[in-house]
Amino acid sequence: MIDIDALKSGQPRALAKAITLVESKRLEHRQQAQSLLEAVLPATGNSIRIGITGIPGVGKSTFIEAFGMYLLEQGKRVAVLAVDPSSPIAGGSILGDKTRMEMLSRSPDAFIRPSPSEGSLGGVALKTRETMLLCEAAGYDVILVETVGVGQSEYEVASMVDFFMVLMLPNAGDELQGIKKGIMELADALVINKADGESMNYAEQTRRHYQNALHLLRHTSFWTPQVLTCSALKNQNISAVWGMISDFQIDATKNGSLKEKRARQAREWMNKLLHEMLDRKLKENPQVKRLLPDLNRRVTQGETTPYVAAETLLNLLFDAD
Ligand code: GDP
Numbered sequence: 001m002i003d004i005d006a007l008k009s010g011q012p013r014a015l016a017k018a019i020t021l022v023e024s025k026r027l028e029h030r031q032q033a034q035s036l037l038e039a040v041l042p043a044t045g046n047s048i049r050i051g052i053t054g055i056p057g058v059g060k061s062t063f064i065e066a067f068g069m070y071l072l073e074q075g076k077r078v079a080v081l082a083v084d085p086s087s088p089i090a091g092g093s094i095l096g097d098k099t100r101m102e103m104l105s106r107s108p109d110a111f112i113r114p115s116p117s118e119g120s121l122g123g124v125a126l127k128t129r130e131t132m133l134l135c136e137a138a139g140y141d142v143i144l145v146e147t148v149g150v151g152q153s154e155y156e157v158a159s160m161v162d163f164f165m166v167l168m169l170p171n172a173g174d175e176l177q178g179i180k181k182g183i184m185e186l187a188d189a190l191v192i193n194k195a196d197g198e199s200m201n202y203a204e205q206t207r208r209h210y211q212n213a214l215h216l217l218r219h220t221s222f223w224t225p226q227v228l229t230c231s232a233l234k235n236q237n238i239s240a241v242w243g244m245i246s247d248f249q250i251d252a253t254k255n256g257s258l259k260e261k262r263a264r265q266a267r268e269w270m271n272k273l274l275h276e277m278l279d280r281k282l283k284e285n286p287q288v289k290r291l292l293p294d295l296n297r298r299v300t301q302g303e304t305t306p307y308v309a310a311e312t313l314l315n316l317l318f319d320a321d
Pocket of ligand 1 (some may be wrong): 054055056057058059060061062063193194195196230231232233234
């Protein structure tokens with residue numbers, strides 16, 4: 001059993017145990033995890049949740065190390081979670097690896113957790129979302145959710161954080177930056193990393209380029225996305241990144257948009273889960289399993305319409321209950 005008081009007092013062992021429970025796929029663990037989450041829910045929501053993405057090599061781990069250390073100096077407790085792009089080939093975790101953030105991982109006020117190795121219901125992103133709540137209950141003030149800009153993972157991360165940040169390289173076109181359609185609209189900030197040495201000027205040019213590009217986008221929120229430069233390696237301008245995010249946090253709290261955004265994200269998750277649960281029930285239903293091959297064949301051969309076949313299967317699900 002998880003000691004909730006130990007978890008709430010921020011004991012890393014209790015937190016790690018709780019996360020293991022949340023990540024378990026066993027049904028009984030799933031149920032225990034949900035009761036635990038419900039129990040700690042009132043103690044959650046007090047952090048700022050920051051998503052960080054960017055192509056491999058842009059400097060994510062170097063940035064998180066520098067940014068995390070800066071936050072620790074400000075007296076914050078920092079949790080770093082990772083959402084790996086779900087790939088059966090990649091298998092294990094490529095992010096959130098402690099060796100990538102050596103100093104941070106040695107600090108007692110930082111907690112680093114790699115991606116769960118695979119997601120079941122709701123995917124890896126659900127586990128990360130639940131882990132985030134546990135970290136908040138354990139008193140972490142800043143949650144950094146890291147992902148690589150591959151597949152759907154950035155969209156998933158953007159949908160679970162308050163502030164979404166894309167790290168970029170100086171002097172590279174949109175294509176090289178791996179910028180996908182829609183990501184610019186999601187970003188609350190673009191941070192051009194490696195603004196040091198000979199890249200200083202390029203970084204400034206790139207900053208201006210994106211500043212202009214962002215101005216052309218229509219913004220739906222009160223917040224105008226910012227473009228900053230920094231050097232994670234040389235520890236330059238890291239404080240400006242935090243300054244920007246804390247400005248956002250103060251304003252978004254004051255005008256209610258933070259609360260609204262989180263409520264919307266929670267509703268969207270509920271909806272997504274509902275669909276996944278329905279899908280799973282359908283696939284696990286023995287009658288559906290039995291009838292499916294025949295219905296597939298009949299649809300293929302034009303003996304029945306896809307609509308009628310789908311309805312037949314759905315009725316089996318509800319009749320069975
Ligand atoms: P990730 O794959 O996005 O996590 O990138 P890493 O943090 O592993 O960094 C990739 C490479 O870029 C490493 O060799 C870093 O030392 C280097 N790097 C990261 N940040 C900076 C920076 O601000 N300036 C310079 N010059 N190099 C950097």
